[in-house]
Ligand SMILES: CCCCCCCCCCCCCC(=O)CC(=O)SCCNC(=O)CCNC(=O)[C@H](O)C(C)(C)COP(=O)(O)OP(=O)(O)OC[C@H]1O[C@@H](n2cnc3c(N)ncnc32)[C@H](O)[C@@H]1OP(=O)(O)O
């Protein structure tokens with residue numbers, strides 16, 4: 702699938718941004734990966750190299766030299782920068798994957814809107830914030846939308862393409878084509894809380910935590926039940942640990958504040974307690990389960 706987008710600037714070099722940069726470079730696009738921290742960028746480049754190696758091993762299993770070429774060429778397409786405004790100047794598409802905080806996203810997009818070329822499309826990878834609210838600070842509302850990837854980006858095949866109230870047909874079409882070009886199956890959704898996947902995942906994970914909190918079943922049995930009984934690759938508590946319990950709590954608290962009458966979004970005392978104790982899941986070495994610290 703051809704895409705009109707050749708130059709992509711990915712802002713935020715953390716977990717999601719590095720994955721988005723990887724799949725874009727793999728698809729032959731020129732990428733600038735931006736973070737405020739050069740240490741983060743160095744770490745991202747290392748993990749992208751390792752993950753490209755995993756892809757090469759699979760795709761070029763009988764042709765190791767071609768695999769090495771694929772990794773080297775993909776890596777060469779990724780430049781890094783600590784200056785978002787400078788990096789946006791050459792972009793056809795900017796994908797934002799910075800912290801999940803409306804004020805910080807507003808500050809970034811206002812800055813970018815002033816310097817990016819007229820044709821540049823802006824997209825946010827937000828998990829839980831409103832696309833219409835994020836784009837309220839830019840003039841180019843017709844060239845703004847949501848591109849919601851899933852973790853781990855190189856493995857998960859879905860991309861949710863979110864149309865804001867003012868996203869133009871041309872922008873929507875370009876985002877869909879770009880999603881296909883980077884190897885994803887795209888679905889379209891409106892700008893509603895959690896889009897499709899998280900709107901279903903949040904209540905599912907919350908109910909699993911409440912089930913465990915009540916002592917109805919052990920964590921292991923809840924996860925085994927959903928893996929073997931429903932065919933999910935991870936159980937809900939494993940997934941909550943994988944995503945990060947602080948992220949889970951942040952999303953839940955935000956939605957509870959916005960939709961106080963929705964009981965599915967009510968706070969969960971056990972989740973609050975684990976987060977207060979620093980038991981944030983895989984990244985902290987403990988959440989619902991214990992992990993070897995990386
Ligand atoms: C708690 C209260 C309420 C709030 C709840 C809120 C929850 C939802 C909100 C979350 C907020 C943010 C999240 C979001 O917006 C959207 C998401 O991303 S939700 C998460 C979606 N992801 C999943 O559901 C993951 C499900 N798990 C899996 O698919 C697999 O378990 C996984 C692929 C992660 C690992 O597979 P596994 O077999 O267990 O391990 P392997 O290590 O063997 O990997 C399998 C296969 O994949 C390759 N691989 C793995 N990682 C990478 C990588 N980064 N890059 C490249 N390749 C990778 C690996 O090499 C293996 O390949 P083989 O060929 O099979 O060897």
Ligand SMILES: NC(=O)C1=CN([C@@H]2O[C@H](COP(=O)(O)OP(=O)(O)OC[C@H]3O[C@@H](n4cnc5c(N)ncnc54)[C@H](O)[C@@H]3O)[C@@H](O)[C@H]2O)C=CC1
Pocket residue numbers: 712713714715716717718735736737738741785797798799800801802805809826827828829849850851852944948
């Ligand atoms: N973690 C997940 O499973 C998923 C997260 N998301 C969304 O993607 C976004 C990023 O999430 P993660 O990658 O998990 O976060 P992360 O914390 O791993 O990475 C965020 C990065 O953004 C950088 N940053 C912060 N402000 C910046 C700025 N103004 N300019 C440039 N860089 C800046 C930080 O230094 C950090 O490295 C969030 O909006 C999140 O909701 C979407 C899908 C899945």
